[in-house]
Amino acid sequence: MAAASVRSRRRPRLGDRAVSFILSGLVIAALAVFFLLPVLAILWRSFDVQGGAGLGNYATTLSDPRIWELIGNSLGMAGLSAIGAVTLSYFYAYALQRTNVVGKSILRMVVMAPLFAPSLIQAQGLIFLLGRNGIFNRFLGFEIDIYGFWGVAIANTLYTFPYAFLILSAALAVADARLYEGAIVMGAKPWKIFRTVTLPSTRYGIAAAIFVAFSLSITDFGNAIVIGGDFSVLATEIYNKVIGQAQFHLGAVIGVVLLVPAALSKLIVGYISKRQHSQVTDKSVALQVRPNRRRDLAYGAYATLIAILFLSIPLIVFFASLVKLWPYNMTLTLEHYAFDVQNGTEPLWNSIGVALATATLGVVAVFIASIVTMKFRTPLSGPISFLSTLPASIPGMVLGLGYVLAFNSLANPLNFLYGTFPLIVLLYIYYNHAQGFLITTTSLKQVSATFDEASTMLGAGAMRTLFKVTLPLLWPTLLGVGVFFFMRAMVSLSAVIFLITPQTQVAAVSVLQLADRGATNQAAAFSVCIMAIVLLMLLIVRGILWLVGARGVTLIR
Numbered sequence: 216m217a218a219a220s221v222r223s224r225r226r227p228r229l230g231d232r233a234v235s236f237i238l239s240g241l242v243i244a245a246l247a248v249f250f251l252l253p254v255l256a257i258l259w260r261s262f263d264v265q266g267g268a269g270l271g272n273y274a275t276t277l278s279d280p281r282i283w284e285l286i287g288n289s290l291g292m293a294g295l296s297a298i299g300a301v302t303l304s305y306f307y308a309y310a311l312q313r314t315n316v317v318g319k320s321i322l323r324m325v326v327m328a329p330l331f332a333p334s335l336i337q338a339q340g341l342i343f344l345l346g347r348n349g350i351f352n353r354f355l356g357f358e359i360d361i362y363g364f365w366g367v368a369i370a371n372t373l374y375t376f377p378y379a380f381l382i383l384s385a386a387l388a389v390a391d392a393r394l395y396e397g398a399i400v401m402g403a404k405p406w407k408i409f410r411t412v413t414l415p416s417t418r419y420g421i422a423a424a425i426f427v428a429f430s431l432s433i434t435d436f437g438n439a440i441v442i443g444g445d446f447s448v449l450a451t452e453i454y455n456k457v458i459g460q461a462q463f464h465l466g467a468v469i470g471v472v473l474l475v476p477a478a479l480s481k482l483i484v485g486y487i488s489k490r491q492h493s494q495v496t497d498k499s500v501a502l503q504v505r506p507n508r509r510r511d512l513a514y515g516a517y518a519t520l521i522a523i524l525f526l527s528i529p530l531i532v533f534f535a536s537l538v539k540l541w542p543y544n545m546t547l548t549l550e551h552y553a554f555d556v557q558n559g560t561e562p563l564w565n566s567i568g569v570a571l572a573t574a575t576l577g578v579v580a581v582f583i584a585s586i587v588t589m590k591f592r593t594p595l596s597g598p599i600s601f602l603s604t605l606p607a608s609i610p611g612m613v614l615g616l617g618y619v620l621a622f623n624s625l626a627n628p629l630n631f632l633y634g635t636f637p638l639i640v641l642l643y644i645y646y647n648h649a650q651g652f653l654i655t656t657t658s659l660k661q662v663s664a665t666f667d668e669a670s671t672m673l674g675a676g677a678m679r680t681l682f683k684v685t686l687p688l689l690w691p692t693l694l695g696v697g698v699f700f701f702m703r704a705m706v707s708l709s710a711v712i713f714l715i716t717p718q719t720q721v722a723a724v725s726v727l728q729l730a731d732r733g734a735t736n737q738a739a740a741f742s743v744c745i746m747a748i749v750l751l752m753l754l755i756v757r758g759i760l761w762l763v764g765a766r767g768v769t770l771i772r
Contacts, residue, residue: 231591234591235587235591235592235593236593236595238583238586238587238591239587239591239593239595239596239599240595241583242580242583242584242587242595242599243595243598243599243602245580246584246599246602246603246645246648247602248629249641249642249644249645250602250605250606250609250614250645250648251602252617252621253614253617253618253620253621253622254609254613254614254617255617255621256617256620256621256624257467257470257471257474257613257616257617257620258467258471259620260463260464260467260620261273261464261467261468261470261471263464264464272464272465272467272468273468275465276465276468276469276472282452282469282472285447285448285449285452285469286449286472288364288446288447288448288449289433289448289449289450289473289476290433290476291364292364292367292368292371292432292433292439292448293371293429293430293432293433293476294429295368295372296368296371296372296375296428296429296432297375297379297425297426297428297429297432298425299368299369299372300371300372300373300375300376300378300379300424300428300432301379301383301421301424301425301428303372303376303521304326304376304377304379304380304383304424305379305383305417305421305424306514306517307322307326307380307517307518307521308380308383308384308386308387309387309413309514310322310514310515310517310518311323311384311518312384312387312388313387313413313504314504314507314510314511314514314515315504315506315507315511316511316514316515316518317515321522322518322519322522323384325522325525325526326376326377326380326521326522326525327377328377328525328526328528328529328746329373329374329376329377329525329528330377330702330706331702331706331745331746331749331750331753332529332706332742332745332746332749333437333706333707333708333723333726333727333742333745334374334435334436334437334438334706334708334709335437335438335440335441335708335726335727335730336528336529336532336726336742336746337369337370337371337373337374337438337528338366338367338370338437338438338441338442339441339528339532339535339726339730339735339738339739339742340527340528340529340531340532341361341366341369341370341442341528342361342441342442342735343531343532343534343535343541343735343739344527344528344531345357345359345361345366346361346362346442348541348542349361349542350531353542354542361442362442362443362444362445362446363443363444363445363446364446366442366443366444366446367438367439367442367443367446367448370438370441370442371431371432371435371438373524373525373528374431374432374435374438375427375428375431375432376525378424378427378428378431379424379425379427379428382420382423382424382427383417383420383421383424385420386416386417386419386420386421387413387417387420390413390416394412394416395408395412398411398412405510422483422484423484426480426481426483426484427480427484429476429480430476430477430480430481430610433448433449433450433473433476433477433480434450434473434477434610434611434612434613434709435450435709436450436451436454436611436612436708436709436712437708437709437727439451440454440727440731441727441730441731449469449472449473450473450610450612450709452469453466453469453470453473453612453613453616454612454712456469457616457619457713458712458713463616463619463620466616467616467620470610470612470613470616470617471613473610473612473613474608474609474610474613477608477609477610477613478608478609481607481608482608529743529746532739532742532743533739533743535735535736535739536551536552536736536739536740536742536743537549537551538736539736540736541735541736541739551736551737551739551740552740552744554737554740554741556729556734556737558720558725561720562720562721562722562724562725562741563722563741563744563745563748565636565719565720565721565722566704566705566721566722566723566745566748567705567748568636569636569639569640569643569704569721570700570701570702570704570705571701572636572637572640573640573643573644573700573701573703573704574697574698574700574701574704575697576640576644577643577644577647577648577651577696577697577700578651578693578696578697578700580644580645580648580651581603581648581651581652581654581655581696582655582689582693582696584599584603584648584652584655585652585655585656585659586659586681586685587599588600588603588656589656589659589660590659590681590685603648603649603652604649604652604653605649606645606646606647606648606649607649607650609646610709611646611707611709611710611711612709612710612712612713614642614645614646614710615642615646615709615710615711615712615713615714616713618638618642618713618714619633619713619714622638634714634716634718634719635719636719638714639711639714639719639721640704642710642711642714643700643703643704643707643710643711644700646703646707646710647699647700647703647707650699651696651699651700654692654695654696654699655689655692655693655696658689658692659685659689691760691763694756694759694760695756697756698752698753698756701749701752702749702752702753705722705723705745705748705749706723706745706749707723708723708724708726708727711723711724712724712727722741722744722745723745725738725741726738726741726742726745729741
């Protein structure tokens with residue numbers, strides 16, 4: 216009798232089943248409207264010609280020699296940036312994971328600086344350092360021409376370095392000491408051990424880092440438009456076609472062209488991840504870093520030089536924000552922080568409000584999507600999981616243009632959202648949905664199913680278990696996901712560039728507009744404020760986690 220009672224309590228309740236289907240329906244409807252619809256709008260507009268649908272737009276675009284020049288520029292720049300970022304970050308990650316260099320925590324944090332600011336801050340810093348009126352040319356007598364291909368490639372190398380570093384650092388974090396001991400016993404020298412043991416064991420991490428860096432570089436808009444000069448890429452061409460010429464159909468075609476290499480990169484990364492096997496098994500012996508003075512000094516010097524390079528970018532931008540008129544009047548002043556141009560401080564406050572809304576609603580969106588995928592399973596769970604990770608394959612500029620085409624149509628019942636902050640918030644949520652979803656589902660997998668089983672056996676329904684068991688265990692991770700959404704909403708530029716109106720200005724776009732007008736000091740001040748706000752949020756959340764004892768949560772992923 217007692218056994219029958221327990222079995223009855225284990226059966227899913229009708230109410231729980233209904234809640235699962237309702238939540239699943241809401242999630243898939245939101246993904247369909249705010250992700251699939253904009254992507255389909257891009258595809259439809261690219262085929263939309265007078266009199267119906269056809270390939271006329273593609274024929275017009277692809278028959279233009281300029282488009283092939285832009286494709287070559289984009290592929291060459293992105294390829295060089297990816298190789299540069301992965302090469303530099305590999306040895307930097309090696310220094311932090313496989314040597315005894317001093318100050319690893321500081322060295323790790325310094326190279327994360329590009330994550331705290333709009334991508335174009337790399338171009339800003341390079342111009343202040345190496346531009347025509349930069350420190351090296353104007354004050355030290357050099358004649359460096361940083362504008363064009365090399366400037367964009369270097370800026371994107373710095374921009375993608377942290378992403379490559381995080382992947383490679385994880386790849387180098389673990390290793391089986393037995394392989395290294397065997398190589399040493401056989402008389403292999405350090406360089407041969409590196410070539411025959413270390414590199415092969417991290418080849419999947421290297422490949423993934425290359426494709427991630429390539430994808431980020433080929434879709435980046437900020438650095439190319441600030442430091443590119445006469446050098447154009449596909450991302451800047453979309454901007455020119457849409458903003459400068461209002462040729463949405465041609466912009467859509469170029470968006471589809473840009474989508475191809477970005478999507479292929481994501482697919483290849485996914486394939487690589489599936490092919491990767493565990494480097495450490497239950498019989499492995501953890502690798503211990505042995506003291507080696509010469510090696511540690513060499514890698515310490517290398518890591519210090521890289522750290523100085525990454526520090527020099529935000530520091531020179533900060534310094535430029537404090538001088539009266541760069542480079543003609545270097546008197547220190549705080550007048551640029553008065554923000555008496557470009558709508559004053561309004562874009563900053565707008566960005567903070569948008570970022571907070573994005574963080575709050577973004578956490579809710581990815582948490583519900585994760586729950587219906589992992590816990591409240593229905594026939595919709597598979598499609599939801601697929602759609603939830605798909606945004607990672609869509610460049611921000613392409614998705615942003617899709618939002619314009621989808622929500623600026625009077626035929627869309629949600630047309631009233633166009634030109635408002637809520638639509639910008641929704642764009643930020645679904646542009647960054649994949650990363651938030653993956654972080655949350657990974658954490659959910661680490662929560663043992665025995666908690667749910669025990670709660671169910673005690674008579675609790677699925678929703679009660681969710682609020683009483685799952686959420687208390689998962690809230691530190693959700694707080695970290697919220698920080699991720701906040702940070703991305705503060706610094707993202709390409710995704711939102713097409714949705715900005717005079718009434719919906721945000722700080723990242725104001726930086727671009729000020730730099731484009733030649734107001735470099737004010738642009739630098741805006742960049743500094745964005746970085747300060749992001750860092751302040753990180754410190755606040757880290758303080759909260761420290762106070763409650765959840766100190767192992769990673770906020771930067």
